[in-house]
Amino acid sequence: MAQLFHRGANNVAKASLVIAVLLGGVAFYVYTQVARSSYLTNQFLEKQQPVQFSHKHHTGDDGIDCRYCHTSVETSYSAGIPPTQTCMNCHNQLWADSPYLEPVRASFRDNKPIEWERVHDLPEYAYFNHSIHVAKGVGCSTCHGQIDNMPAVYQESSLQMEWCLSCHRNPEAFIRPQSEIYNQEWDGNDLTVEQRQQLKADYKIRSTQMLTSCSTCHR
Amino acid sequence: MLTSNFKVQNPKPLISNRAIFCLLLLAAYSLLSLGCRYDMQDQPRYKAFKKNDFFADNKAMRELPEGTVARGYLRENKAFYQGKKENAGSNNATAATAAVAATTTDASGNTVVTSFPDAIEKNPVPVTQELLDRGEQRYKVFCIVCHGPVGSGDGMVVRRGYPKPPTYHDDRLRGAPDGHFFDVITNGWGKMNSYGSQIPAADRWAIVAYIRALQISQNPNGNVQMTQNNAGNAVNQTTPSNSATTQNQNTGGQNR
Numbered sequence: 001m002a003q004l005f006h007r008g009a010n011n012v013a014k015a016s017l018v019i020a021v022l023l024g025g026v027a028f029y030v031y032t033q034v035a036r037s038s039y040l041t042n043q044f045l046e047k048q049q050p051v052q053f054s055h056k057h058h059t060g061d062d063g064i065d066c067r068y069c070h071t072s073v074e075t076s077y078s079a080g081i082p083p084t085q086t087c088m089n090c091h092n093q094l095w096a097d098s099p100y101l102e103p104v105r106a107s108f109r110d111n112k113p114i115e116w117e118r119v120h121d122l123p124e125y126a127y128f129n130h131s132i133h134v135a136k137g138v139g140c141s142t143c144h145g146q147i148d149n150m151p152a153v154y155q156e157s158s159l160q161m162e163w164c165l166s167c168h169r170n171p172e173a174f175i176r177p178q179s180e181i182y183n184q185e186w187d188g189n190d191l192t193v194e195q196r197q198q199l200k201a202d203y204k205i206r207s208t209q210m211l212t213s214c215s216t217c218h219r
Numbered sequence: 220m221l222t223s224n225f226k227v228q229n230p231k232p233l234i235s236n237r238a239i240f241c242l243l244l245l246a247a248y249s250l251l252s253l254g255c256r257y258d259m260q261d262q263p264r265y266k267a268f269k270k271n272d273f274f275a276d277n278k279a280m281r282e283l284p285e286g287t288v289a290r291g292y293l294r295e296n297k298a299f300y301q302g303k304k305e306n307a308g309s310n311n312a313t314a315a316t317a318a319v320a321a322t323t324t325d326a327s328g329n330t331v332v333t334s335f336p337d338a339i340e341k342n343p344v345p346v347t348q349e350l351l352d353r354g355e356q357r358y359k360v361f362c363i364v365c366h367g368p369v370g371s372g373d374g375m376v377v378r379r380g381y382p383k384p385p386t387y388h389d390d391r392l393r394g395a396p397d398g399h400f401f402d403v404i405t406n407g408w409g410k411m412n413s414y415g416s417q418i419p420a421a422d423r424w425a426i427v428a429y430i431r432a433l434q435i436s437q438n439p440n441g442n443v444q445m446t447q448n449n450a451g452n453a454v455n456q457t458t459p460s461n462s463a464t465t466q467n468q469n470t471g472g473q474n475r
Binding site: 062063064065067068071076077078080081085086088089090092093094101111112113115118123124125 | 259260261262264266267268270276277340359360361364375376379380381410412413414416417419446
């Protein structure tokens with residue numbers, strides 16, 4: 001009976017083991033990169049909105065405070081999307097005839113909300129509350145980026161769990177004084193390590209064990 | 220091999236057709252389920268601002284039917300929630316006569332009130348440093364856009380073309396009761412919309428206290444006189460004028 005395998009088959013078999021491991025590694029690496037890509041996280045993706053609303057103009061150029069529109073950010077889990085009435089506070093007089101604002105006026109006339117496209121969409125198995133983050137010294141721009149530079153708002157952060165944890169494991173690297181929460185130009189390098197530790201103590205931020213407990217976010 | 224050798228004892232093949240079918244089904248399911256991330260991602264429940272096609276206005280967040288009073292939200296304290304005197308608009312006065320306040324038209328075409336029959340004189344909240352701080356912060360969120368950093372009516376939105384509101388710094392508004400400012404924030408006046416839904420009542424009183432502080436800051440000569448006038452019926456006789464003055468010195472120059 002003839003040999004079924006050639007003599008070199010031993011080497012092929014050994015090499016195939018190495019190649020299999022290498023291929024597996026490459027596949028795993030590709031998987032991690034795809035999972036983190038903006039293709040899946042929607043990071044940096046500007047959404048088309050029903051009205052060409054510019055945050056850059058309203059908060060950057062006009063200096064309107066975030067809380068003028070997002071009134072519930074300090075008291076509720078949701079920062080709040082303003083009702084059309086808030087737009088009309090100014091736009092009953094300013095640009096009151098502009099065709100760009102017709103969807104706003106139509107919404108006000110017909111008492112139907114403007115259907116904005118949600119930019120930051122957390123998965124619903126994750127609990128998130130704006131008010132506690134603001135109260136404990138996390139500023140708007142820490143997560144949302146410099147909104148005052150965004151004509152169309154995009155998602156600055158990946159919103160993935162590893163991103164949440166990067167702060168929950170090490171909150172003192174990200175917090176700022178209460179007076180600077182809504183300052184979008186805030187530079188975190190302004191604080192020394194001691195000041196950060198002091199802030200963390202003043203805010204009574206809980207231990208890393210508490211902040212990274214499963215049920216802190218998945219409740 | 221086994222099956223052919225021991226045909227009699229074990230007629231079934233090692234892996235039956237049914238098992239293969241099940242395995243294939245499982246494999247297909249696993250592949251399909253890769254796209255099923257959204258089961259948990261978007262759960263069949265409604266959170267704030269979600270769309271709900273069941274209702275004509277597509278809002279999942281429902282509004283209270285008119286006239287509904289939630290438990291604990293009767294708001295019967297008229298002075299605190301409306302800034303009006305207890306008997307205003309009731310008793311012998313009808314709604315129409317109660318609303319009558321003398322008005323006039325100022326130089327910029329604004330219709331302004333010159334008499335305040337129903338408004339309560341004094342802030343029902345004790346004026347403390349904390350209240351003024353809160354008022355300053357809220358003023359800079361909601362009011363500064365039109366009324367400007369010191370209340371002279373030159374806010375950024377006005378510079379963009381919004382009609383100029385009256386300044387706080389004339390005798391008419393210096394003499395106006397606290398309740399008038401509260402009423403205007405709550406219900407709007409002239410071209411100013413209602414801010415009742417944006418600012419809770421307690422914050423409106425804080426803003427009123429801060430507006431008083433601004434008035435004193437821009438009228439140092441009348442400061443002493445105002446303090447004396449107010450001292451008679453002040454809720455808190457010492458702190459308002461003292462803290463108001465220091466507050467102004469702190470914030471007068473640093474506003475943008």
